[in-house]
Amino acid sequence: MALSARLKAEFDELVTHYPERRAGLIPALHRCQEELGGWLSPQTLEDCAQFFGLDPVEVYGVATFYPMFRMTPPGQHTISVCHNISCALRGAEEVLAHVCRRTGAKPGGTSPDGQFSVLRVECQGACANAPMLDLDGTYHEDLDLAKVDQVLDLVAQSARAKQGATP
Amino acid sequence: MKAYPKYLLERVNLPGSHTLAVSRAHAGYSALESILKTGKKPEEVIAVVKDSGLRGRGGAGFPTGMKWSFMPDPAKDPRRRYLAVNADESEPGTCKDRVLMERDPHGLIEGTLIAAFAMRVQAAYIYVRGEYRLSYQRLELALQEARRAGLVGKNILGSDFSCDIWLHKGAGAYICGEETGLMESLEGKRGHPRPKPPFPAGFGLWGSPTTVNNVETLFNAPFIMNRGAEWFRSLGTKASTGNFLCGISGHVERPGVYELPFGVTAREILEECAGGVWKKRKLKAFFPGGSSTGLLPASAIDTPMDHDSVKAAGSMFGTAAMIMLDETACVVEASRVIARFYDHESCGQCSQCREGTQWLAQIFARIERGQGKREDIDLLVSLARGMAPGKTICALSDAAAIPTLAVVKHFRAELEEHVRLGRCPLRHESSGPGAPASMEEAHA
Ligand SMILES: Cc1cc2nc3c(=O)[nH]c(=O)nc-3n(C[C@H](O)[C@H](O)[C@H](O)COP(=O)(O)O)c2cc1C
Ligand code: SF4
Ligand code: FES
Numbered sequence: 001m002a003l004s005a006r007l008k009a010e011f012d013e014l015v016t017h018y019p020e021r022r023a024g025l026i027p028a029l030h031r032c033q034e035e036l037g038g039w040l041s042p043q044t045l046e047d048c049a050q051f052f053g054l055d056p057v058e059v060y061g062v063a064t065f066y067p068m069f070r071m072t073p074p075g076q077h078t079i080s081v082c083h084n085i086s087c088a089l090r091g092a093e094e095v096l097a098h099v100c101r102r103t104g105a106k107p108g109g110t111s112p113d114g115q116f117s118v119l120r121v122e123c124q125g126a127c128a129n130a131p132m133l134d135l136d137g138t139y140h141e142d143l144d145l146a147k148v149d150q151v152l153d154l155v156a157q158s159a160r161a162k163q164g165a166t167p
Numbered sequence: 168m169k170a171y172p173k174y175l176l177e178r179v180n181l182p183g184s185h186t187l188a189v190s191r192a193h194a195g196y197s198a199l200e201s202i203l204k205t206g207k208k209p210e211e212v213i214a215v216v217k218d219s220g221l222r223g224r225g226g227a228g229f230p231t232g233m234k235w236s237f238m239p240d241p242a243k244d245p246r247r248r249y250l251a252v253n254a255d256e257s258e259p260g261t262c263k264d265r266v267l268m269e270r271d272p273h274g275l276i277e278g279t280l281i282a283a284f285a286m287r288v289q290a291a292y293i294y295v296r297g298e299y300r301l302s303y304q305r306l307e308l309a310l311q312e313a314r315r316a317g318l319v320g321k322n323i324l325g326s327d328f329s330c331d332i333w334l335h336k337g338a339g340a341y342i343c344g345e346e347t348g349l350m351e352s353l354e355g356k357r358g359h360p361r362p363k364p365p366f367p368a369g370f371g372l373w374g375s376p377t378t379v380n381n382v383e384t385l386f387n388a389p390f391i392m393n394r395g396a397e398w399f400r401s402l403g404t405k406a407s408t409g410n411f412l413c414g415i416s417g418h419v420e421r422p423g424v425y426e427l428p429f430g431v432t433a434r435e436i437l438e439e440c441a442g443g444v445w446k447k448r449k450l451k452a453f454f455p456g457g458s459s460t461g462l463l464p465a466s467a468i469d470t471p472m473d474h475d476s477v478k479a480a481g482s483m484f485g486t487a488a489m490i491m492l493d494e495t496a497c498v499v500e501a502s503r504v505i506a507r508f509y510d511h512e513s514c515g516q517c518s519q520c521r522e523g524t525q526w527l528a529q530i531f532a533r534i535e536r537g538q539g540k541r542e543d544i545d546l547l548v549s550l551a552r553g554m555a556p557g558k559t560i561c562a563l564s565d566a567a568a569i570p571t572l573a574v575v576k577h578f579r580a581e582l583e584e585h586v587r588l589g590r591c592p593l594r595h596e597s598s599g600p601g602a603p604a605s606m607e608e609a610h611a
Contacts, residue, residue, distance in 0.1 A: 017331075017333040017335075018333075019247065019373050020354065020355075020373055022354065022355035022356075023335075023353060023354050023355045024355065025355035026335075026336065026337070026338055026352065026355055027335060027336050029338070030297065030336050030338065052355070061357065062355065062356060062357055065340065065357040065358065066297075066337075066338030066339055066340050066358075067338070067339040067340060068297045068298070068338040068339035069338055083504070084259045084458075084504065084508055085259045085260060085417075085454075085458055085490055085501060085504050085505055085508075086259065086260050086416035086417055086422075086490055088500075088501075088504050089416075089417040089418055089490070089492065089496065089501070090417070090418075121298075121339075122257070122259070122339075122341065122508055122511065122512070123257060123258070123259040123260070123261070123458075123508075124298050125256045125257070125261065125262045125264075125265045125296070125298070125299065126262055126265075127259070127260050127261065127262045127414060127416040127422070127488065127490070128262050128414050128415065128416045128422040128423050128424055129262075129422065130416055130417075130422065134298065137300050138300075139301075
């Protein structure tokens with residue numbers, strides 16, 4: 001397999017931003033992860049290596065350095081809970097425990113039904129609105145457990161709506 | 168509370184503050200326009216910024232005008248030149264640049280262009296931490312608008328000044344906020360900091376002259392150019408001029424990002440802006456400038472918030488991210504949370520840092536669990552002394568060592584109490600979290 005024509009066209013433009021092609025690698029890995037199931041498969045890494053003219057091992061070394069890149073397939077939804085100092089002082093561990101209880105996922109793991117991956121993450125720059133979590137790329141801030149419930153209920157609702165929509 | 172004049176946050180609450188129309192209606196790009204229309208020279212812009220006394224807001228407080236003047240003379244050095252805008256904002260407690268990028272992205276673009284003009288830079292990269300999706304989107308839209316309006320790209324506003332600005336997305340590593348780690352990451356590599364010298368002005372991105380500046384630093388430039396160096400020096404203190412953004416978090420009634428002139432006291436920020444310590448409790452301690460700055464006891468709350476005063480109080484101004492701990496907080500627990508962070512983020516190139524951060528994290532964790540030994544406290548000190556200052560490629564090692572030394576200095580008795588009792592003396596009423604059972608879980 002190779003990169004889709006669309007991603008390839010996108011990356012062809014991306015590399016024009018830089019004097020050296022390789023500089024586009026990390027933004028390109030982001031786009032792959034967004035488009036290709038929320039993780040970087042060995043095949044994707046190989047495709048990127050080919051596009052950038054790099055050794056696959058080199059690309060792997062870069063990808064694994066960065067915590068935002070996932071090397072295994074995540075659940076349908078990813079919930080990242082900040083456990084750093086400002087959030088910890090305002091109940092991050094309670095938020096995390098509650099998220100784990102509700103989803104059935106352990107920190108760093110995925111729920112048995114494959115719906116949720118839960119991650120501990122470092123400071124997300126939302127310290128003045130702590131505690132916080134990030135659900136699929138959107139911040140939810142100033143949390144208490146009731147607010148966590150609301151967020152999770154919304155996800156469940158939209159999942160049901162989707163199921164209802166497909167015959 | 169005394170009303171201090173604002174400029175950094177002047178536009179952020181306007182409806183549509185992130186759009187070009189609103190920005191332009193409120194003086195957006197007028198400084199750039201005036202520089203280009205009046206035919207100001209790059210050296211003249213650098214002279215004004217130098218004269219203003221502006222210091223970097225990324226943590227080190229380095230004089231900005233001086234930094235800009237380190238770029239080599241293009242007549243003698245014809246290499247391409249770059250500006251990297253540090254929007255990696257990852258120092259725990261720090262959440263200020265995000266406000267500017269989300270709500271006034273054009274202000275950052277204008278600041279970036281003024282810096283690029285002053286240093287005769289042909290291309291600028293804004294390195295935005297990957298998690299900041301809204302900042303990225305807002306900057307992307309703003310750049311599109313600015314390009315269409317002839318404000319970014321070739322022959323800006325019809326002048327012979329050309330500069331491209333590109334957004335670049337990071338992927339979640341704290342070390343990429345360190346300026347040479349940032350450059351490595353921008354080049355598509357692991358974010359391993361480079362030994363200095365060579366310094367970025369001589370050998371930066373792709374081996375070319377490069378300057379790295381923080382978002383808030385650059386955001387100041389248009390105001391300085393419009394209102395003058397003297398106006399800027401009228402705000403703040405002699406050695407720390409202008410206003411700064413203070414993010415105050417932790418155990419306070421109204422955490423938030425506030426704009427203040429240098430020199431207001433930490434107490435004033437705590438009491439007047441943040442509404443005091445929450446739940447009618449007393450203050451126990453605070454980090455004045457982010458997790459890398461040494462914890463200060465409550466008795467230091469009257470310290471003026473400026474570089475020299477915070478240093479004299481035994482800590483650092485850092486990113487002005489004040490993290491407040493109330494009387495129920497456990498400083499061992501806070502130290503464990505922070506030590507674990509540095510252990511997680513060390514890039515591993517230097518043995519002092521790689522090993523040191525791991526040891527610090529483990530020792531704080533075992534003291535918190537009640538399994539600490541009496542020698543552990545002295546061990547913390549000797550480890551931290553072996554890690555800093557200036558013993559490693561970058562300052563992450565110092566960032567882990569400094570808060571360790573500070574907590575032993577100010578709270579030795581509390582550490583000893585943990586060891587003696589074999590448990591946290593405050594646990595039953597602590598408002599903080601419990602410790603993860605193992606290091607593996609903590610890093611999961
Ligand atoms: C470990 C580490 C992390 C850093 N993270 C950031 C950051 O996220 N944002 C930032 O602007 N500066 C950060 N810095 C400081 C930068 O190295 C650099 O000093 C700064 O971007 C320079 O900009 P200024 O002169 O405008 O302050 C960090 C430094 C270290 C040692
Ligand atoms: S001090 Fe730590 S983070 Fe910095 S280069 Fe050395 S090992 Fe890496
Ligand atoms: S500490 Fe959680 S967002 Fe900063």
